[in-house]
Each structure stands twice: as structure tokens, then as C-alpha cells.
Amino acid sequence: MEHARHVFRVVLVVIVGLAAILIGRGFLVPKSHGIFGAYRADNVAEQMKARLPAHQGAASCTPCHKGKAETRAAGSHKTVSCEVCHAPLLRHVAEGKVTGPMPVDKAFTACARCHRKIQGRPEKFPQVVLEQHVTTKLEGAVCLECHDPHSPKL
Amino acid sequence: MDHAPCTPAPTAPPPPCDAPADAERRGFLKITGGAVALLAGLDAAANTETHAPPPGGDAYNWEEHRWAYVIDTSKCIGCGSCVRACKAENEVPEGFVRTWVERYISGPGGSYVDSPKGGLEGFPPVPTAFTPTKAFFVPKMCNHCKETPCVQVCPVGASYRTKDGVVMVDGKSCIGCGYCVQACPYGSRYLNPVTHTAEKCTWCYHRITKGLKPACVEVCPTSTRIFGNMLREDEPVRQIIDHERVSIMQGHLLTEPQCFYLHLDMEVR
Amino acid sequence: MPEITGYAFPNDIHIHWSLMIVMYPYITGFVAGAFIVSALFHVFGREEFRPVARLAMATSLCFMAVATLPLNLHLGHPERSWLVMVTPNLSSAMAGFGMLYSGYLLILVLEVWFVWRQEIIKYARQSRGLKRTFYAALALGTYDQSPEAVAVDHRAATLLAAIGLPGACMLHGYVGFIFGGIKANPWWSTPLMPVIFLLSAAVSGIALLSILYQVVAKLNRRVIEGRTVAALARWLWFFLILTITLELLEIIMLAYEKSEAWHIISQLLTTRLEFSFITIQMVVGGLIPLILLGVVVLMDKYLHERIRNTLCIASSILLLIQVFSMRWNIVIGGQLLSKSFRGLRSPYSPEVFGREGVLMAIVLVILPFVLLWLFNRVLPIFGDDLPAGGAHHGDPPRAAAGAAAGAAVAEVEPA
Structure with missing residues (x-):
């Protein structure tokens, strides 16, 4: 060894x-x-604790926007959360204080995302062929000329 | 494809808590026993048995939750609100998605699938070379699998599944190897081009632990997406999974997804 | 906008595993392959491999030294790479890397130490000053050169080679396992994957040594041993036959089974991978060397020495390209198909500059040869015991590294 x-x-x-x-x-x-x-x-x-919740749901808008909230709740958009067309609440309110204006998408393209007739949507869901439905020029907030987005039924 | 769901496993009672948390002892063990544990491969197993208070303090107890998700494809209108909400809620980087919507158009002559930008801006009408006889949308996201391939392959334990059933990535431990991205059969993960770490859907863990719903569920206008706690019998997810005919994605891979689908077509994979 | 065929999942855009992940198995393949050659002499006593045994071991070590570089260049957070060793997730194949790599490295270093111990002692005795301290430290302060001690060294080297052989196989089989174990990817997920990786590692290692042996011998004005070249050619041919067979079997199996992914894989092979798979991996890098080496092996007696040597070099170069394209087709090819199984991602072409670029890959191939040159300066690879045309002891071949590296650069280009 x-x-x-x-x-x-x-x-x-x-x-x-x-x-x-x-x-x-x-x-x-x-x-x-x-x-x-x-x-x-x-x-x-x-x-x-990664981040503050940005979306807070429709109920969080009611205290300040009672009128709109009631209109919405009574109409056919009752299941559409405010934050779908507007923006997440956190853009507008933080810690109970208004921090800035609430952005909103009023363009016809916002409505088209749900209501334009395309392949794939369930048959019964209300949808239109944009080019036939709108007789004037298809641009900007054209849908809102006739429809109230908070209660869109005419 | 057969997507016969397994009966949801009865909720496992929390393991008996007979030893109090003993952080000091653990620290000691870690240093001295590290050597032995590393060689014996007992590291994770040995430490799992320790009893530490659950994270989150008093406000949220993860032992009382086991999250599950149900997607009813027959209700989806393909508006993409969920995709936009997820992006805004979680600061998802440009070009990637944590949840997305696919559109299937099919007929006897063929099939067509698309998901422009994951459905972020909705869907356009498309011309197809065949005459379609059916078309539908399928929202997709991380399935938060029980037998998750992504957690299995993570070399450093940056990917993990919590006790309440959420698969997450620890951005401070992730080395950015991309193995989990390769291992996920569903394409749910991506490497964040800014942080260079893997990211994925967390079921909005920062929301659900505060009693809120995930952002995608919150904004869904047609209740296509349902989320809830399987430990409560009155929760809709529990009712649906227990009593309806649900499917899962790629059941043959045996990953035990915790996203369940209603009215899923065989075209979808 | 990336060009995507069919439907790919929205997150399936980029190729995460880039050129560096192609380089990684390529480099570890040389580690394993070269070790197999040295083991043929040290463990299996094939005398015809004596002239390359030490060269093979040094080559293995030098490639091993750079094996982690491509990985670290690829990682999103290379500064955290130590976590793989500190908090390994034991269910992950990749976590085994730390242990396999360091275990094998240890065996390799120990074996090198035992094999070169006589030289280390000699230099410790001959030199002065710092150099002496260095060699004395390397010798661990014991200068036992008795025949008994030499016998112990031999036994230790043989034992270590015997442990190292499965170690090398595990190390490279493990690389194949990384891919073969991904059930989400049908182009990767096959138990054949580790075997294919291992066999092609043997091919690349033997091919590299065929070239290196002849180049280094030429530069040192040594005689190129005919039986060594012929033996290398024989083994190369053998491993080539095995590797091509398995590579083909894997695909034929997928096609024959008509597995659910076959329609997308067949698309992949005939479109995105048409050049790199069919042309390079199968024909230029597979069929042609198969024929050339077949000529060398079967018609050895009728061949002029120079023709034989040239044929060996030519087929070895083609095989180095073949193995590279095989790594490429597995690593990149597997990512080109989206997990939707309905589409392919846009074709991948690596960046030229940058961390994961072509230049870096070239540097990675040159680096081991620079190390080999350095190694030879410290511990001469060719001792006095070799049958040599002219012993050039202590006169290391300066040009060898440069020339060998030059050849290697040419080999990377098919990327």
C-alpha cells in the first residue's frame, strides 16, 4: 500500500x-x-401581492355612477361589465380616489367585436352584417348615433 | 378523442399537524444535512413534511381552496374581452398571451382554425375554401394541471403548484432556460422578453386570494368562463364538474388539467 | 410579422432553444465520443488506439471545459445558473445536469491526472521557481515513480476509464433524454432519442479524432499509423451504420404508426427541414460517408495509404457536418412545429453577432482546440513512449491548434 x-x-x-x-x-x-x-x-x-387588482367589476362603479348602473342593469347589456368598454377601474380610481379620467372606446369596432356577423358566434346571439346594417359611413362612433351602449335596444 | 373526465378526487384533508413549525431546526438541518440530502435526493421530500404557516396570513387560507375552471364553449361569442382584460390586468408583454381564443370553422370539406393575436381584437369574417357547416370559439389558457409537465421539468424549482391548485412561476428563481415552455403541451407559457423569465396564467392569484375572480372571468359577458373553489359543494364549478359531461384538453397526455370544457368538439386539441 | 403556416398557438412564435442549444449537444457529443475512443484503449485494450488514446482523453477534457458555455449563453439568467446545483428540482431531468456534469468532470480530471502523473513528476523535478511549484502542487507532493506506483496508476486509470465510460454515456444519453422526455413534442418524444444522441456522439467523437490524429501527426512530423487510421475508420463506419439506422427507424416508425402528429411532421421534413434533414443529414452526411468508409473498411488492402487517409478525412468531415445537422434538426426542428399540430412556425435563422449568434458558435468550436493547445503546453500529449518518426518532446505543436481550429470552423458552416 x-x-x-x-x-x-x-x-x-x-x-x-x-x-x-x-x-x-x-x-x-x-x-x-x-x-x-x-x-x-x-x-x-x-x-x-404581485400587483393591485385592476378590474373590480360592475358593482364597484355603482356608488358614483348610479344612473348609468341602473340603466345598464335594466337593459340587454346587463351582463356586460363596465370595464369591457371602459377600462379597468384602476386606471380611474386608486385607493378610493379618482386618479384620472376613465378612458372609453366608442368606436364602432368596439361594438363589432361582439356584434359583427362572423363565423363562430352562436346563432342566437344578436349580430349584424356591418356593411348592411350601417347605411351611412362606417367610421368612428357611428353605432352610438342610434344605440345607447348602456341599454342598446331601440 | 375520449375526454371522459375523472371523477374529481375527493378533497384530501390537510395532513395532520403534529409538530409545530421549527424554523431554527430547519435552518440547521439545511446546512448540515444539505450534503446528505443532496446526495440522497431527499431534499424536497424531507422538507415537504415540515409544517409552516400557510402564506397569506389570516386573510386567505390555501388549505380551504382548490381552484378549478370551467369553459362552456357553446356560449363564447369570440369578443376577446378576456384576452384584453388579462393583458391589462397582468401586464402581459406585446406578442404573447396568457389566455387566448381560438376559432374553429369546419365542414365536410375541411377545417380552418385561427386566432389572430390570440383574439385580442376580436375576429374578422374569413373566406374559406370549403362550405362550413359549423363554427365555434374555444377560449384557452393554462390548464393548471395536477400532473403538470412544466413543473416537473423545471430544473431549479421556479415552477410550482400551490396547495390550492395554481401553477405559478417564481420570477426570482427562474433561470430562463425555457424547458417549461417546451414541456407545456398547451402552449400556455412564454419567456418574457423583458424579464427573461418564464411567465404564464396565474388564475390572477393576486385577485383570487382577495375574493375576486380572475380578470378573464370578471369581464366575460356570456358566462363562458366560470371559476370557483372545488372544496365548496355549492360552487357552480363543482356542480358542473360533478354532474355534467365535461372534457379536458389532450387527456391522453395524463396531465390532469383543472380546466374543464363543456361542449368541446373533437377538432379541438 | 412572422410567417406561420397553418395554425400555431399564439405563444408559439419564437424559437426559444436557439443555436446555442444546438451547440450544446454537439460539444458534449465530442466529450463522450472522444472518451469512448480513449476507453477503447484503456478499458478494452485495443492496441491500435494507443497513438490516439491520450489525444482522445485530452480532447474530451477540453470539450468538457466549454460544455457549459453554450448553456449559459442561452439562459435568460445565467447569473442564476448555480441554482441548478443548489436547489435542484429532483423531478426534472435537467436538474440531473449538475450532478452528471460535475461527476463526469471529476472522473475525467482524475483519469487525466493518473495518466499524466509521470510527466507531472518529471516536470516538478526538472523545473525551477514558479513552474516547479505549479507542477509540485499538481503532483500533490508525492513523487513516487516506482514500478509499483506506476502499476497503481495504470490500475487507477483503467478503473476510472471503466467508470468514465458509462459516465460519458450517461452524460450524453442524458442530453438526449432532455428531448426524448418531452411528451408534448412528438418530434422529440421517443425512447430512441438518448440512444440516437449517444450513437451520433460516438460518430462525432471518432470522426473528430480521425481528423485530429492525422493533422497533429502531420504537424509533428510523426508517422501516421496505418492500423490506427483503419481502426478508427472501422469503428466510425460501425457507429455510422447504427446511428443512421436508428435515425431512419424513428421516422419510419412515426410514419408507419400514422401517429397523430405524423401529418405535421411529414410537412416539417419536406418543407422547413428539407435541406438540413434530407440533403445534409441523410444524403451528404449519411449516405456518402457510409459509402466512402465502406470502401475504406472493405477494400483496405487495395488502397494506397494516402488515398485511405484522405478518404477517412473526407468522410470524417462530412460526418461532423452530419452530426451537427442532426442536432440542428432535432433541436430546431422540434420547435418549428407548433403544439397545435396544425401549423409550423416561421423558419429559424440564427443571428450572426450576439450572445446566441453564429460567431459565438464558431468561437465555441475553436475554444476547445485552443485549450487543447494549452493542455499540450502544460502536459505534453505525445510522450516518448510512442512510436514516432521524430520525437519532438517538449516542442509542442504550436500550429496544431490553429490548423485544427481552422478545419473546425469550416465544419460549422452548414448551419
């Missing part, structure tokens, strides 16, 4: 190296890693 001294030395070097790596690894593992599984548990709470 005396001629295998170099083998023992190299094995020792390897063992020391491995031990250093493994101990070093212990310090590098993120704090909450592995609590619930092979992931960083802290991220769950981080995801909860």
Missing part, C-alpha cells in the same frame, strides 16, 4: 472539495425553499 500514497492524497483532495461544495450549498439555498415542496415558499405570498 505504500506505493498508493498518491491515491490517498488525491482521494483526500476530492473529499475536501466535495465537502466544501456541499457545505457551501447549504448557505446558498434560499431561506424559504422547500417548506411546501421544491420551491421558494415566499413566492406564494409575493404572488398574492
Whole structure:
């Protein structure tokens, strides 16, 4: 065995190296890693707080816009959330305070997304061939000349 | 394709909590036992058994929720409101989507599928080379699979599935290798060109843990999209999944999706 | 607007796994292939491989040293790559990388140490100053050169080669596994994938050594051993037959089974991959070397030495191209088909400059040869024990690296 001294030395070097790596690894593992599984548990709470909810639903508009809300609730657009045609509430209100004007898409293309006749929509859903339905020029807020978007039935 | 749904598994009771959280001991174990654990491959398994308080504090207990999603394709009008709402809610980068709507037009002579920009701006009429006999929309998104291939392949544990059944990506751990993007059979993931990490639908985890619905569900005008807690018997999702004939996407891959479809056509994959 | 055929899922736009992910299996293929050659001598005692055994081992180590580079160049967050070692997700095949890579690297370094130990001791004794310290440290302070110690070295080297062979196979089989284990992708998902990767690694390794051996011998004015060239050609032919057979079988199987993805894969092969798969991988890189090597192996006695050597070099170059195109067709091809199975993504062409560009790929191929040159400066690859036309001990072939690298650059171009 005396001629295998170099083998023992190299094995020792390897063992020391491995031990250093493994101990070093212990310090590098993120704090909450592995609590619930092979992931960083802290991220769950981080995801909860990742951002403020932007959409708040139709009910959140009612306190300030009672009239419009009632019109909408009585009409055929009662299932269409305000934020579909307007914008997410967060653009307009943050922490209970109005932060800016609420954008709204009044263009005929907004109406067309739901009501233009295309292949794919359920038969019973109200839809029109735009070019036949609109006799004037097909541009801008042409739909709103006749229809009230909050209660579109004429 | 046979999409016979499995009976939703009865809700598993939370594991008995017989040892209090002992962070100090865990820290010690991590350093000294790290070596052994790494070699023995017990790291994740050993640590899963520890009992830490669930994240979220008192406001939300993930043990009391198991989220599921139902999509009734017969109701979808292809307006794309969900796609726009998701983009606005989650700051989804240009060119990518976390949820999208596909349109299928088919007839005896052929079939045509499209999803311009994922349906972000709705759909135009299209000429088809064949005479279509049926056409419908199919909203799609991450299926939040139980046996999720994307979490399986993540080399660093940046992708994970929470106890309440949501598959998420830890953007601080993700190394941006893209393996999960390759592994997802549904095309639900993308690499964010700005952060260079993988991203995907989180079922709006920042909303659902505050009692709100995911943004796509919130804005859907036709109730095509339904979301709820499977642990509550009175929830519509539970009612539908328990009693209706539902399908899942690519059932043969055995990923156990938690998005269930009503009135799904065989053309859809 | 990217050109998309049929219907692709909206997120299926970009090729995430770029040229760098093509380079990665290409480079690790050389690691495994070269190791197989050295093992043929060290483990299986094939004497005809003695002249290339040390060259093969050094080549394997030098390619190993750059194997992680393409991966880090590709990662979105290379500064976090250490997480693969620190928090490996054990259900992920990719998490095995850290352990396989470091384990194999360790074996390789140890084997190199045992094989070169006599030289290390000699230099530690001969040199002065810093150089002496360096070699003494390398020798770990023991200068035992007794016949018994040399016998121990031999045994250790053989043992390590015997462990290293499955290690090399695992390392490269694992690369194939990364792709073969993706059930979402029918072009990748087959148990044949690791085998195909491994066999083509053997092809690329032997082909590289065929070239390297002749080039280095020429530069050192050594005799090119006929039986070594012939043996390399024989093994190359053998592995080529296996790899082409399996590559074809995989596709024939898909077509014969009429699997649900076949209509999109057949489209892929006849459109986007027509040139790189049919022309390059199968005909130019497959059929032609098969015939050339067949001539070398079957008609060896009738061939003039120079013709044989030239045929070997020519077919080796073609095979290096073949293996590259095979990596390309798997990695890029698999991403060209959308998971909708209804369409293909727009064709991919790598950027020229930049982190994942063509220039970087060329650098990655040259780098191992530079390392090999450096290695040879520190630990001469050709010792005195070799039958040589003129022993040029301690006179490292400066031009070798340059010339070899030059040849390698030419080989990358089919991209």
C-alpha cells in the first residue's frame, strides 16, 4: 500500500472539495425553499401581492355612477361589465380616489367585436352584417348615433 | 378523442399537524444535512413534511381552496374581452398571451382554425375554401394541471403548484432556460422578453386570494368562463364538474388539467 | 410579422432553444465520443488506439471545459445558473445536469491526472521557481515513480476509464433524454432519442479524432499509423451504420404508426427541414460517408495509404457536418412545429453577432482546440513512449491548434 500514497492524497483532495461544495450549498439555498415542496415558499405570498387588482367589476362603479348602473342593469347589456368598454377601474380610481379620467372606446369596432356577423358566434346571439346594417359611413362612433351602449335596444 | 373526465378526487384533508413549525431546526438541518440530502435526493421530500404557516396570513387560507375552471364553449361569442382584460390586468408583454381564443370553422370539406393575436381584437369574417357547416370559439389558457409537465421539468424549482391548485412561476428563481415552455403541451407559457423569465396564467392569484375572480372571468359577458373553489359543494364549478359531461384538453397526455370544457368538439386539441 | 403556416398557438412564435442549444449537444457529443475512443484503449485494450488514446482523453477534457458555455449563453439568467446545483428540482431531468456534469468532470480530471502523473513528476523535478511549484502542487507532493506506483496508476486509470465510460454515456444519453422526455413534442418524444444522441456522439467523437490524429501527426512530423487510421475508420463506419439506422427507424416508425402528429411532421421534413434533414443529414452526411468508409473498411488492402487517409478525412468531415445537422434538426426542428399540430412556425435563422449568434458558435468550436493547445503546453500529449518518426518532446505543436481550429470552423458552416 505504500506505493498508493498518491491515491490517498488525491482521494483526500476530492473529499475536501466535495465537502466544501456541499457545505457551501447549504448557505446558498434560499431561506424559504422547500417548506411546501421544491420551491421558494415566499413566492406564494409575493404572488398574492404581485400587483393591485385592476378590474373590480360592475358593482364597484355603482356608488358614483348610479344612473348609468341602473340603466345598464335594466337593459340587454346587463351582463356586460363596465370595464369591457371602459377600462379597468384602476386606471380611474386608486385607493378610493379618482386618479384620472376613465378612458372609453366608442368606436364602432368596439361594438363589432361582439356584434359583427362572423363565423363562430352562436346563432342566437344578436349580430349584424356591418356593411348592411350601417347605411351611412362606417367610421368612428357611428353605432352610438342610434344605440345607447348602456341599454342598446331601440 | 375520449375526454371522459375523472371523477374529481375527493378533497384530501390537510395532513395532520403534529409538530409545530421549527424554523431554527430547519435552518440547521439545511446546512448540515444539505450534503446528505443532496446526495440522497431527499431534499424536497424531507422538507415537504415540515409544517409552516400557510402564506397569506389570516386573510386567505390555501388549505380551504382548490381552484378549478370551467369553459362552456357553446356560449363564447369570440369578443376577446378576456384576452384584453388579462393583458391589462397582468401586464402581459406585446406578442404573447396568457389566455387566448381560438376559432374553429369546419365542414365536410375541411377545417380552418385561427386566432389572430390570440383574439385580442376580436375576429374578422374569413373566406374559406370549403362550405362550413359549423363554427365555434374555444377560449384557452393554462390548464393548471395536477400532473403538470412544466413543473416537473423545471430544473431549479421556479415552477410550482400551490396547495390550492395554481401553477405559478417564481420570477426570482427562474433561470430562463425555457424547458417549461417546451414541456407545456398547451402552449400556455412564454419567456418574457423583458424579464427573461418564464411567465404564464396565474388564475390572477393576486385577485383570487382577495375574493375576486380572475380578470378573464370578471369581464366575460356570456358566462363562458366560470371559476370557483372545488372544496365548496355549492360552487357552480363543482356542480358542473360533478354532474355534467365535461372534457379536458389532450387527456391522453395524463396531465390532469383543472380546466374543464363543456361542449368541446373533437377538432379541438 | 412572422410567417406561420397553418395554425400555431399564439405563444408559439419564437424559437426559444436557439443555436446555442444546438451547440450544446454537439460539444458534449465530442466529450463522450472522444472518451469512448480513449476507453477503447484503456478499458478494452485495443492496441491500435494507443497513438490516439491520450489525444482522445485530452480532447474530451477540453470539450468538457466549454460544455457549459453554450448553456449559459442561452439562459435568460445565467447569473442564476448555480441554482441548478443548489436547489435542484429532483423531478426534472435537467436538474440531473449538475450532478452528471460535475461527476463526469471529476472522473475525467482524475483519469487525466493518473495518466499524466509521470510527466507531472518529471516536470516538478526538472523545473525551477514558479513552474516547479505549479507542477509540485499538481503532483500533490508525492513523487513516487516506482514500478509499483506506476502499476497503481495504470490500475487507477483503467478503473476510472471503466467508470468514465458509462459516465460519458450517461452524460450524453442524458442530453438526449432532455428531448426524448418531452411528451408534448412528438418530434422529440421517443425512447430512441438518448440512444440516437449517444450513437451520433460516438460518430462525432471518432470522426473528430480521425481528423485530429492525422493533422497533429502531420504537424509533428510523426508517422501516421496505418492500423490506427483503419481502426478508427472501422469503428466510425460501425457507429455510422447504427446511428443512421436508428435515425431512419424513428421516422419510419412515426410514419408507419400514422401517429397523430405524423401529418405535421411529414410537412416539417419536406418543407422547413428539407435541406438540413434530407440533403445534409441523410444524403451528404449519411449516405456518402457510409459509402466512402465502406470502401475504406472493405477494400483496405487495395488502397494506397494516402488515398485511405484522405478518404477517412473526407468522410470524417462530412460526418461532423452530419452530426451537427442532426442536432440542428432535432433541436430546431422540434420547435418549428407548433403544439397545435396544425401549423409550423416561421423558419429559424440564427443571428450572426450576439450572445446566441453564429460567431459565438464558431468561437465555441475553436475554444476547445485552443485549450487543447494549452493542455499540450502544460502536459505534453505525445510522450516518448510512442512510436514516432521524430520525437519532438517538449516542442509542442504550436500550429496544431490553429490548423485544427481552422478545419473546425469550416465544419460549422452548414448551419
